[in-house]
Ligand SMILES: Nc1ncnc2c1ncn2[C@@H]1O[C@H](COP(=O)(O)OP(=O)(O)O)[C@@H](O)[C@H]1O
């Protein structure tokens with residue numbers, strides 16, 4: 001056998017060779033096993049009859065062939081003959097020296113990979129943020145240069161042209177603000193845990209909101225006065241509440257609305273972890289507004305970074321909120337219908353101080 005044939009036979013991944021008319025020319029041993037067919041019986045069979053893919057690939061496939069470029073497709077369900085579909089990644093490339101022929105590798109995703117899919121979504125979000133942080137850093141310097149140049153230029157311009165340099169300066173400011181938010185995300189340190197009076201946090205957030213972005217809102221306090229101390233980082237929790245109040249105020253619009261800050265104790269609330277253990281999170285804080293509610297289209301993803309329903313929104317507010325709460329070992333959830341949106345935070349109680357510090 002030639003080395004090429006050896007490689008073909010030994011490849012531990014299902015591989016298919018496809019001719020210029022989208023028919024199977026050859027399949028390797030791994031593909032025989034995977035598709036549960038013999039190589040002889042599938043020669044000449046149209047590829048898409050043998051490999052059932054849930055998303056239409058013909059066009060992308062044709063383009064890869066025409067442009068002689070490889071094509072990678074992640075997360076497609078591939079069925080074959082009698083076998084139930086399996087989630088796979090496809091790697092497709094033109095065969096060198098044989099015009100029109102394509103080689104297709106099928107990599108079934110392992111079961112473990114599918115189970116932790118949720119985690120991989122999370123880490124995708126993380127790397128998106130990591131990437132954005134890097135970009136933020138790289139963009140800020142040249143942007144400062146652009147703004148400075150526009151300001152210099154504006155000194156020698158007529159009044160009409162000034163509008164243009166003003167636009168440059170203004171838009172640059174907007175970008176800087178966005179970049180700062182991205183950077184803030186990256187700079188978030190682990191919580192500095194201490195005993196926190198949640199009502200103090202709510203009060204601080206409320207006062208600051210009423211003086212600024214929430215000036216046209218009514219913010220009602222509905223506290224359980226016997227609520228025990230929480231375990232948390234007061235500054236980070238303040239950021240959380242401010243973000244939620246800001247979103248509610250922005251959703252309400254110019255006419256304003258009402259926000260209710262509701263705290264209560266729910267002894268039985270536990271967060272179940274994947275490993276089966278649970279953590280008691282009895283302190284509940286709800287931030288309830290009577291605005292229009294979450295836009296239907298983004299309802300399921302509001303805690304993901306860069307998901308925003310507002311023009312000029314960054315989609316980083318709730319991602320930051322969710323990161324802080326998860327660093328606190330707490331949980332956040334939302335229910336929303338027009339007229340009533342409830343963000344609920346559940347937090348751990350501060351450990352009881354049973355051993356007052358002794359002098360040594
Ligand atoms: N209380 C709320 N009422 C209605 N929609 C909300 C509320 N809070 C958040 N949203 C929606 O969720 C989106 C994401 O919010 P956020 O992550 O803070 O990003 P941003 O505020 O930059 O858009 C908002 O754009 C808005 O569409």
Ligand SMILES: [Mg+2]
Nearest residue numbers: 246247317318
């Ligand atoms: Mg926001």
